[in-house]
Amino acid sequence: MKFFFETYGCQMNIAESAALALAGRERGWLEAANSDEADLVLLNTCSVRATAEQRVFGRLAQYKALKKKRPFTLVVAGCMAERLGEKLKKDFAVDYVMGTSARSLFPLILESVEKGGDFTGIEAAEKPVFSFSAFHHASSGFRDFSPFRSFVPIMHGCNNFCSYCIVPYVRGREVSRDPKAILAEIRLLGSRGVKEITLLGQNVNSYLWDDGKDGKHGSLDFPGLLRLIASDLSSENGVKWVRFLSSHPKDLSDELIRVLAENPVFCRHIHLCVQHGSNNILSAMNRRYTREQYLDLVRRLRSAIPDLSLSTDILVGFPGETEEDLKAALDLMEEVKFLYAYMYHYNPREGTAAFSLPDRISAEVKRERLSRVIALQKRHTGELLKSRVGKKVTILIEGISRKNADELISRTERDEMVVLPGGAALLGSFAQVTLSSLRGNTFRSKL
Numbered sequence: 001m002k003f004f005f006e007t008y009g010c011q012m013n014i015a016e017s018a019a020l021a022l023a024g025r026e027r028g029w030l031e032a033a034n035s036d037e038a039d040l041v042l043l044n045t046c047s048v049r050a051t052a053e054q055r056v057f058g059r060l061a062q063y064k065a066l067k068k069k070r071p072f073t074l075v076v077a078g079c080m081a082e083r084l085g086e087k088l089k090k091d092f093a094v095d096y097v098m099g100t101s102a103r104s105l106f107p108l109i110l111e112s113v114e115k116g117g118d119f120t121g122i123e124a125a126e127k128p129v130f131s132f133s134a135f136h137h138a139s140s141g142f143r144d145f146s147p148f149r150s151f152v153p154i155m156h157g158c159n160n161f162c163s164y165c166i167v168p169y170v171r172g173r174e175v176s177r178d179p180k181a182i183l184a185e186i187r188l189l190g191s192r193g194v195k196e197i198t199l200l201g202q203n204v205n206s207y208l209w210d211d212g213k214d215g216k217h218g219s220l221d222f223p224g225l226l227r228l229i230a231s232d233l234s235s236e237n238g239v240k241w242v243r244f245l246s247s248h249p250k251d252l253s254d255e256l257i258r259v260l261a262e263n264p265v266f267c268r269h270i271h272l273c274v275q276h277g278s279n280n281i282l283s284a285m286n287r288r289y290t291r292e293q294y295l296d297l298v299r300r301l302r303s304a305i306p307d308l309s310l311s312t313d314i315l316v317g318f319p320g321e322t323e324e325d326l327k328a329a330l331d332l333m334e335e336v337k338f339l340y341a342y343m344y345h346y347n348p349r350e351g352t353a354a355f356s357l358p359d360r361i362s363a364e365v366k367r368e369r370l371s372r373v374i375a376l377q378k379r380h381t382g383e384l385l386k387s388r389v390g391k392k393v394t395i396l397i398e399g400i401s402r403k404n405a406d407e408l409i410s411r412t413e414r415d416e417m418v419v420l421p422g423g424a425a426l427l428g429s430f431a432q433v434t435l436s437s438l439r440g441n442t443f444r445s446k447l
Contacts, residue, residue: 001028001029001030001039001040001110001113001114002029002030002031002032002037002038002039002040003021003024003029003030003031003032003038003039003040003041003042003110004031004032004034004035004037004038004040004041004042005017005020005021005031005041005042005043005044006035006041006042006043006044006059007043007044008043008044008045008046008052008055008056008078009044009045009046009048009052009078009079010046010048011151011198011200011245012151012153012156012200012201012202013044013045013046013078014151015151015152015153015200016044016078016103016153017042017044018151019103020042020044020077020103020106023106023107023110024106024110026107027107027110027111029110035063035066038072039072039073039113040072040073040074040075040109040110040113041063041072041073041074041075042075042076042077043056043059043060043074043075043076043077043078044077044078045076045077045078045079045080045081046078046079046080047078047079047080047082047083047166047170047349048079048165048166048167048349049344049347049349050347050348050349051347053080056076056080057092060074060076060088060091060092060094061092063092063093064092064093067093073095073096073113073117074092074093074094074095074096075094075095075096075097075098075109076088076092076094076096076097076098077098077099077103078098078099078100079100079166079167079170079171080170081097081098081099081100082099082100082101082169082170082171083166083169083170083351084097085097085099095117095119096109096119096122099170100170100171100172101172105122108122109122147193147194147428148193148194148195148196148396148398148427148428149194149195149196149197149198149396149398150189150194150196150197150198151197151198151200152182152185152186152189152197152198152199152200153177153199153200153201154176154177154182154199154200154201154204154207154225155174155175155176155177155201155202155203155204155206155207156171156172156174156175156177156201156202157171157172157173157174157175157202158171158173158174158202158203159173159174159203159206160203160248160286160288161286161353162275162285162286162287163284163285163286163352163353163354163357164285164315164318164346164349164352164354165349165352166349166351166352167202169351169352171202174202174203174206174208176207176208176209177209178209179209179220179225179228182199182225182229183228183229183232186229186232186233186239187232189238189239190233190238190239191238192238193238193428194238194239195238195239195240195241195396195428195430196239196240196241196242196243196267196396197239197241197242197243198242198243198244198245199242199243199244199245200244200245201244201245201246202246203246203247203248203251204222204244204245204246204247205222205244205247205248205251205252205253205256206222206248206251207221207222207225208220208221208222209225221255222251222256223253223255223256223258223259226242226256226259226260226263226266227259227263229242229265230242230259230263230265230266233265240265240396240430241265241266241267241396241413242265242266242267243266243267243269243415245271246271246273247270247271247272247273248273249272249273249274249287249289249293249294249297250287250288250289252270252272252297252301254300257300257301257304257305258304260304260305261304261305267413267414267415268305268307268308268309268413268414269308269309269310269311269339269413269414269415270301270308270309270310270311271310271311271312272297272298272301272310272311272312273312273313274294274312274313274314274332274336275287275313275314275315276314276315276316276318276325276328276329277291277328277329277330277331277332277333278291278321278324278325278326278328278329279291279292279328280320280325281318281320281321281325281328281329284318284319284320284354284357285315285318285354286353291328291332294332295332295335295336298310298336307413307414308414309339309384309414309415309416310336310338310339311338311339311340311341311342311415312336312338312341312342313341313342313343313344314329314333314341314342314343314344314373314377315344315345315346316329316343316344316345316346316366316369316370316373317345317346317361317365317366317369317370318346318354318361319346319354319357319358319359319360319361320357320358320359321361321369326369326372329373330372330373330376333373333376333377333380334376337380337383337384338377338380338381339380339381339384339385339414339415339416340377340381340415340441341373341377343370343373343374343377344370345361345366345367345369345370346361346366348360381441382441385416385438385441385443386438388416388435388443389435389436389437389438389443390434390435390436391434391435392432392433392434392435393412393413393414393416393418393432393433393434393435394412394413394430394431394432395410395411395412395418395420395430395431395432395433395445396410396411396428396429396430397409397410397420397422397426397427397428397429397430397431398410398411398427398428399427400424400427401419406421406422406423407419407420407421407422408420408421408422408423408426408427410431410433410445416443417441417442417443418433418435418442418443418444418445419439419442419443419444419445420433420444420445420446420447421446422447431447432447433445433446433447434446
């Protein structure tokens with residue numbers, strides 16, 4: 001039998017789809033090249049923004065029509081499954097809805113499909129609670145488009161309750177993964193040729209493991225976990241670079257800065273979500289830091305790690321946002337100068353605290369304000385990249401260019417994309433190159 005997955009949203013969803021696919025292969029299922037030849041189609045969904053949900057609704061409508069022409073099992077997983085539940089069955093002929101805590105049931109779903117598609121036994125069972133041990137195991141690391149990079153989930157859920165965000169409601173409270181399992185997975189990935197890993201979590205630097213053995217409790221925080229990983233990688237493990245996503249500014253401690261500065265295995269790039277530059281808006285968003293605290297954190301990071309690059313998320317058009325608030329966001333961008341940013345305007349998410357806030361901004365004003373943010377970030381990205389031309393850097397060669405088979409795609413520690421001439425023999429290797437020119441946001445280079 002064959003399965004086909006469509007995955008929307010964050011890197012965590014991508015990693016979890018990979019683990020589900022592994023569970024399918026372990027039962028003898030094959031991955032279909034497209035949905036037309038699949039016995040089971042699964043959509044792993046995202047609810048963070050309305051646009052992501054609209055894309056899924058469109059695909060579900062197509063699959064609903066397709067089911068009238070041929071039989072197959074349609075499963076919706078992820079955050080939309082958790083948020084909308086049985087409504088998806090009613091509106092789109094979905095056979096099974098698998099929420100964010102129920103992914104460990106996927107083998108049972110496959111078994112039910114093999115037996116004819118009766119899910120009543122699974123649905124009647126007690127609602128599962130998310131467990132890393134029940135869902136992830138040491139071979140579940142996800143390979144990105146390159147076989148030399150992999151995601152490694154280390155925590156799940158979020159306790160922050162930012163007022164605009166649906167994640168705590170669909171992902172649940174924070175659960176951290178056993179550090180022994182994390183280390184075992186990294187070792188296994190290294191033995192299989194992976195050279196770079198990215199540690200994943202909705203709020204990755206709030207990781208906190210409590211072993212609770214023998215009636216005693218000993219906790220390990222995120223800096224402690226990174227020290228363990230750095231120590232473990234000092235052997236002959238194939239993994240040489242480590243990244244992590246995504247960081248909340250309130251949880252990025254001085255101890256974490258020290259660990260990053262002292263251990264060159266950690267790439268010189270951090271995605272540090274700021275969301276806004278106005279204290280009024282940050283407070284309304286329940287971000288739990290001020291503009292001044294964020295800027296001070298950036299100064300401490302750059303003082304300890306001078307070659308560090310930063311990226312961020314910026315949300316404009318939040319209810320009550322004034323022109324003065326927007327100027328504060330633009331001024332913060334001018335001061336920090338992010339290498340790149342994910343920029344978007346506010347969309348109300350039912351069930352969040354911000355959904356009922358007054359003084360909503362019109363769509364026209366939101367789009368205009370977002371255009372100013374995008375234009376400024378585009379200028380900053382261009383300036384920062386141009387300043388790097390002529391630099392000698394280390395790159396990880398990840399793949400062959402889709403546009404030119406004689407060119408290779410690579411990435412620097414600072415998360416800059418680099419193209420260089422070469423053949424397949426160089427794939428998976430680290431190299432020293434000179435950034436010779438810039439085309440768009442991609443460097444051309446030579447060994």
